[in-house]
Amino acid sequence: MERMELSQDLAREILVMAKAKGATQGDVVMAEGDSFFVTVRMGEVEKISQAGEKRLGLRLFCGNSSASASTSDISRQSVERLVEDTSRMARATAQDPCGGLPAAEELAREIPDLDLCDDAARSVSVDEKIQMALAVEKSALAYDARIINSEGGEFSNHFGRVIYASSQGFSGEYTGSTFGHSVAPVAKFNGSMQRDYWYSSNRKFARLEPPKSVGEKAAQRVLRRLGGRKVKTCEVPVVFDPEMAGSLLRNLSSAISGYALYKGASFLIGKLGTKIASELMTVIDDGTIPGALGSRPFDGEGLPIKKKLIVDKGELRSYLLDTYSGKKLGMASTGNASRSVGEPPGVGPANFYLAPGAHSPDDIIRSVKAGLYVTELIGFGVNMVTGDYSRGAAGLWIENGELTYPVEEITIAGNLKQIFQDIDMIGNDLEMRGRIAAPTVKVSRMTVAGD
Amino acid sequence: MVEEKLPAVSFFDRNFGIQGHDLEKVFATALGRKADYADLYFEYRRNEGVSLEEGLVKNCSQSTANGVGVRVLADAKTGYAYTDDITIENLEIAARTAQYIAQNRPSQLPAAVSQARGEAHDLYPIKTPVNDVALEKKVALLYEIDKFARGLDARVKNVLVSIGAEYKVILVASSQGMVVGDIQPLTRLNVTCIVEENGNRQVGSFGGGGRVEFGFFVDGKDYERYAREAVRQAVLNLSAEDAPAGTMDVVLGPGWPGILLHEAIGHGLEGDFNRKKTSAFSDRIGHRVASELCTVVDDGTIPSRRGSLNVDDEGTPTHRTVLIEKGILKGYLQDKLNAGLMKMPLTGNGRRESYAHIPMPRMTNTFMLAGESPPEDILRSVKKGLYAVSFGGGQVDITSGKFVFSASEAYLIEDGKVAKPVKGATLIGNGPDVLTRVSMVGADLKLDEGVGTCGKDGQSVPVGVGLPTIKIDGLTVGGTRG
Known part of the structure; x- marks a missing residue:
C-alpha cells in the first residue's frame, strides 16, 4: 500500500469524497511529528527513543448527527475506508440540534505567525541532547553529598505539524516545536529517602534554562524534604508554591469548561458574572503570546484565538467554550476548541494564568504565624461537581513567618468554591513555565489532616 | 527461527x-x-x-x-x-x-x-x-x-x-x-x-x-x-456529611478498595525502582513489610480479567507472583531488562502502552488473599472509624513511600455499626508501613469490576485489583471536620 503525504490538498480531497458519500459537513485534522527523548542515570545513558508518526482524523455530519474516526495508515485504500466507516457511523448517532461546524463568517481569516517553531528541532545533534541530559543530572548530583541517587536526567524534544480543513471553507496549518529537560534526584539522610524533580520546557532550544540551574533547583527541592514528619490535624493558612498554585488554576479551567457546565458536572454552573473568587484574583487566557507553549494561530475548529479575561478581580467573566458547548449554553465559542486526531472537539485553555499580585513570596510566608507551605500535591481528590477538595500534600511548616521543618503524609482539604474566595495574598513571582501558570498563592484557611 | x-x-x-x-x-x-x-x-x-x-x-x-x-x-x-x-x-x-x-x-x-x-x-x-x-x-x-x-x-x-x-x-x-x-x-x-x-x-x-x-x-x-x-x-x-480529618481506624470494603495494594505496595515492588534502589522497598526481600494476615499476589493469569494477559508485551507468559507471603516480602515484578540485571526470574510483567513505548515492569491483577474473619466481625470491632467501600484514583511517591487514594463512598463507624455516609476524602499513608497495621482480614475476597487503568512514566495500561474486607489500625483521613 502506497503511503501518501499529509497535506491541505489531501484534507480537502477527503472532504469532497465525504460529500459524495452523503455527508453534509465535515472536518479533517492531520498531525505528523518527530519525537525524541534520552534519559541518563548516574552519568550513563539509559534510554534513547526516536520516532516519527502520522495520523489522519475525520469527523462527518449527516444533518445534525456526527461521528469521528482516525487512522495511522495513510494509504488511498485506508482513507477510502475511513470515509466509508465514518459516514456509516454518523448515520447511527442521534440528531442533535446543537451539532454542526461554526458558521463560515466566524472562521479565522488570517493565520498569525506566533513564532511557535525553532529550527533547532532539526539541527541539534543527538550527542548534544545527550550532553544536556548528562549536564542537568550532574548538576543535581554534585550539589550535596546527601544526594546519593537519581531517577535520571532527561532531554526531550518534539517537532510537529498540524493541518486542519473543514467543509465550511477553512484550511490551514502550522508547525511547532517543544524542548524540555528535567532531573529527578534522590536524597538520603538519617534513614529518610526522598525524591523531587525540576524541569524547564520551551518552544525554543536556546531559551531552556541552563542545565546547571535546573539541576540545582531540583537538588534544593529534594534536600528540603529530608526528615519530613506529620503534623497534628489543624486548620491553618496554606501557602501554595507557584507549581501547586498552578494546580488550583488547572482545577478552575476544568470547572469552566463548557462540557462540564452543560452536563451539570461543575461547581461553577450559572456563576458567570458573579463573584467566584477573592477580589485579588484575576485570571487570563491568552493564546496569542508569541513563542508561548499554549499559543496557536487558530483553534481546533478553525476559529481565531483571542486574549480573554476569565476572572476579573474575583468575578467570573468567561467560560472556556467551543462551538458545540457554546450552543448548549446559548453562547458563542471562545475559541478554545482543542482536538485530538479522530475525536470530536473538547475544550482546553491556551496560556492560562493568574495575574501576579503585589507581594514577594517571602512577604507571604512572613505573614503566616503557623501554617503550611505546599510544594507537592498527590492524588485525585477533587470532585468537580461539588468542588470538594482533599489531596495528599508535602511541604514545609511555617512558624512565625519562617519556613521550618519538612512535613509529609498529610492532606489538605476544603471546597474549591471557598478556597478561591479565601485567597488573601498573591505573589509577584509569576513565570510562564508551562501552559498553565500561577505565582505563589496564600489561602487563609484549610484543614490539614495528620496525626 | x-x-x-x-x-x-x-x-x-x-x-x-x-x-x-x-x-x-x-x-x-x-x-x-x-x-x-x-x-x-x-x-x-x-x-x-x-x-x-x-x-x-x-x-x-x-x-x-x-x-x-x-x-x-x-x-x-x-x-x-x-x-x-x-x-x-x-x-x-x-x-x-x-x-x-x-x-x-x-x-x-x-x-x-x-x-x-x-x-x-x-x-x-x-x-x-x-x-x-x-x-x-x-x-x-x-x-x-x-x-x-x-x-x-x-x-x-x-x-x-x-x-x-x-x-x-x-x-x-x-x-x-x-x-x-x-x-x-x-x-x-x-x-x-x-x-x-x-x-x-x-x-x-x-x-x-x-x-x-x-x-x-x-x-x-x-x-x-x-x-x-x-x-x-x-x-x-x-445526604453525606463532611468527612472527618485525622488518624483513625479504617475498614476497607472488598473489591476495588484493593487500589490500596496497587498504590501502597505494588508500584514499590516493580523491578526497575528496586534495581535503581529508589524504592522505599529496595533491599527488603525477606523482611517483614505486613502483618502475618497479609498475603499479596500479582496474577496475570485469571481468565477474562482486564489486567490479565496470555503473554506480556515482551512475549513472556504471565505468572502468579507472590509479592508478600504472611507478611514477608517475597519478590518483585520484573521485565526482561531488570530481571537480567538483578539476576532474578522473569515474572511476565513487562508491559507497554503501545508500539511507541518502551516496556517496563507493571502490575497485572494485584490482590490480597482472603483471611478468616467474617466482614461483620471486622466492622463490629471498630469503636470509632471510617468504612470506605468505593474509591476514585490513587497515587504514590515511590521513594518516600507515601501514597494516597480517594474514597468516593464512605461511612462513619460508630460503636461497631455503619453510621452516616460522609463525603469523599483522600486517605494517606506510608507504603512500607501501612500493611503492618492490618489487624483483621475478611473471608470475602472480591476482585474489582474491570475498570482500572494504571499510569506510570506517561504510559497507561489496564490493570485489576482485589481485596477482602480489611481493618487498618490507624490511617490518616483527609476530611475537613477536625
Whole structure:
C-alpha cells in the first residue's frame, strides 16, 4: 500500500469524497511529528527513543448527527475506508440540534505567525541532547553529598505539524516545536529517602534554562524534604508554591469548561458574572503570546484565538467554550476548541494564568504565624461537581513567618468554591513555565489532616 | 527461527508481508557487534467508543493504528525506535537508530538477557470482539441504560453512558529466536449519573468490563446493576456529611478498595525502582513489610480479567507472583531488562502502552488473599472509624513511600455499626508501613469490576485489583471536620 503525504490538498480531497458519500459537513485534522527523548542515570545513558508518526482524523455530519474516526495508515485504500466507516457511523448517532461546524463568517481569516517553531528541532545533534541530559543530572548530583541517587536526567524534544480543513471553507496549518529537560534526584539522610524533580520546557532550544540551574533547583527541592514528619490535624493558612498554585488554576479551567457546565458536572454552573473568587484574583487566557507553549494561530475548529479575561478581580467573566458547548449554553465559542486526531472537539485553555499580585513570596510566608507551605500535591481528590477538595500534600511548616521543618503524609482539604474566595495574598513571582501558570498563592484557611 | 503458527503471527504476515526470514536481517542490524539483545513489537489496534448523554447517543468514534517498535539492549541501556509505517525498509532504519545505544560501548561479551519459559495461556478466547458487534446494538444498549437509570429515581438529572472496545493484535519477535503473538480484546462499559435535590448536585459512577464479549454486559443484564450502583452512590452523597480529618481506624470494603495494594505496595515492588534502589522497598526481600494476615499476589493469569494477559508485551507468559507471603516480602515484578540485571526470574510483567513505548515492569491483577474473619466481625470491632467501600484514583511517591487514594463512598463507624455516609476524602499513608497495621482480614475476597487503568512514566495500561474486607489500625483521613 502506497503511503501518501499529509497535506491541505489531501484534507480537502477527503472532504469532497465525504460529500459524495452523503455527508453534509465535515472536518479533517492531520498531525505528523518527530519525537525524541534520552534519559541518563548516574552519568550513563539509559534510554534513547526516536520516532516519527502520522495520523489522519475525520469527523462527518449527516444533518445534525456526527461521528469521528482516525487512522495511522495513510494509504488511498485506508482513507477510502475511513470515509466509508465514518459516514456509516454518523448515520447511527442521534440528531442533535446543537451539532454542526461554526458558521463560515466566524472562521479565522488570517493565520498569525506566533513564532511557535525553532529550527533547532532539526539541527541539534543527538550527542548534544545527550550532553544536556548528562549536564542537568550532574548538576543535581554534585550539589550535596546527601544526594546519593537519581531517577535520571532527561532531554526531550518534539517537532510537529498540524493541518486542519473543514467543509465550511477553512484550511490551514502550522508547525511547532517543544524542548524540555528535567532531573529527578534522590536524597538520603538519617534513614529518610526522598525524591523531587525540576524541569524547564520551551518552544525554543536556546531559551531552556541552563542545565546547571535546573539541576540545582531540583537538588534544593529534594534536600528540603529530608526528615519530613506529620503534623497534628489543624486548620491553618496554606501557602501554595507557584507549581501547586498552578494546580488550583488547572482545577478552575476544568470547572469552566463548557462540557462540564452543560452536563451539570461543575461547581461553577450559572456563576458567570458573579463573584467566584477573592477580589485579588484575576485570571487570563491568552493564546496569542508569541513563542508561548499554549499559543496557536487558530483553534481546533478553525476559529481565531483571542486574549480573554476569565476572572476579573474575583468575578467570573468567561467560560472556556467551543462551538458545540457554546450552543448548549446559548453562547458563542471562545475559541478554545482543542482536538485530538479522530475525536470530536473538547475544550482546553491556551496560556492560562493568574495575574501576579503585589507581594514577594517571602512577604507571604512572613505573614503566616503557623501554617503550611505546599510544594507537592498527590492524588485525585477533587470532585468537580461539588468542588470538594482533599489531596495528599508535602511541604514545609511555617512558624512565625519562617519556613521550618519538612512535613509529609498529610492532606489538605476544603471546597474549591471557598478556597478561591479565601485567597488573601498573591505573589509577584509569576513565570510562564508551562501552559498553565500561577505565582505563589496564600489561602487563609484549610484543614490539614495528620496525626 | 522457530515460528509457532499463531493467528497473530499470520496476521502480520498477511497484512504487512512481514516474514520470519526478513526479521533475521533486521536483528543483525539491531544487534550490531555490541548489543546483548533486540526485539520487535508489532501492533495492530482498533478502538471504538460510543457515548450517550442527555438522552442522546451523540458520539461515536473509531481509530485504527498500527506500528512496530524496535528495541536494543546493551547492559542497562535501551535504544528504541518506532514507526507507524510497517515495511522492512522502515524496520531497518529503526533498527539502526535503536542500535545507536550500543555504539559507544567498549567491546565485551554480551550480557545474558533472561529468556521467557513456559507456555502462553489462552485466557480470553472470544468469538466476536465487541468492536465487531453491530453499532446499532451498542447504540440500543446505551438508550436502554439511560431509560433504566432515569426510571430509578426522579432526582436523576443526567445520565452519561459510554462503551469502549479495543481489539489489539500483537507480535513479539526477539533476537533469541522467540516469535509469539496474541490477540487482546478489551471492553469497558461506564455509567455516570448526576442527581440534584434542592440545588445540591452529586455524582455517582459505576462500570465494568474485561477481555470479554458483548454478552458479558447484556446476557445477565449486568448493565442494570451498573446503573443502580451509579444512582445509589449519587443519591447517597446527597445526604453525606463532611468527612472527618485525622488518624483513625479504617475498614476497607472488598473489591476495588484493593487500589490500596496497587498504590501502597505494588508500584514499590516493580523491578526497575528496586534495581535503581529508589524504592522505599529496595533491599527488603525477606523482611517483614505486613502483618502475618497479609498475603499479596500479582496474577496475570485469571481468565477474562482486564489486567490479565496470555503473554506480556515482551512475549513472556504471565505468572502468579507472590509479592508478600504472611507478611514477608517475597519478590518483585520484573521485565526482561531488570530481571537480567538483578539476576532474578522473569515474572511476565513487562508491559507497554503501545508500539511507541518502551516496556517496563507493571502490575497485572494485584490482590490480597482472603483471611478468616467474617466482614461483620471486622466492622463490629471498630469503636470509632471510617468504612470506605468505593474509591476514585490513587497515587504514590515511590521513594518516600507515601501514597494516597480517594474514597468516593464512605461511612462513619460508630460503636461497631455503619453510621452516616460522609463525603469523599483522600486517605494517606506510608507504603512500607501501612500493611503492618492490618489487624483483621475478611473471608470475602472480591476482585474489582474491570475498570482500572494504571499510569506510570506517561504510559497507561489496564490493570485489576482485589481485596477482602480489611481493618487498618490507624490511617490518616483527609476530611475537613477536625
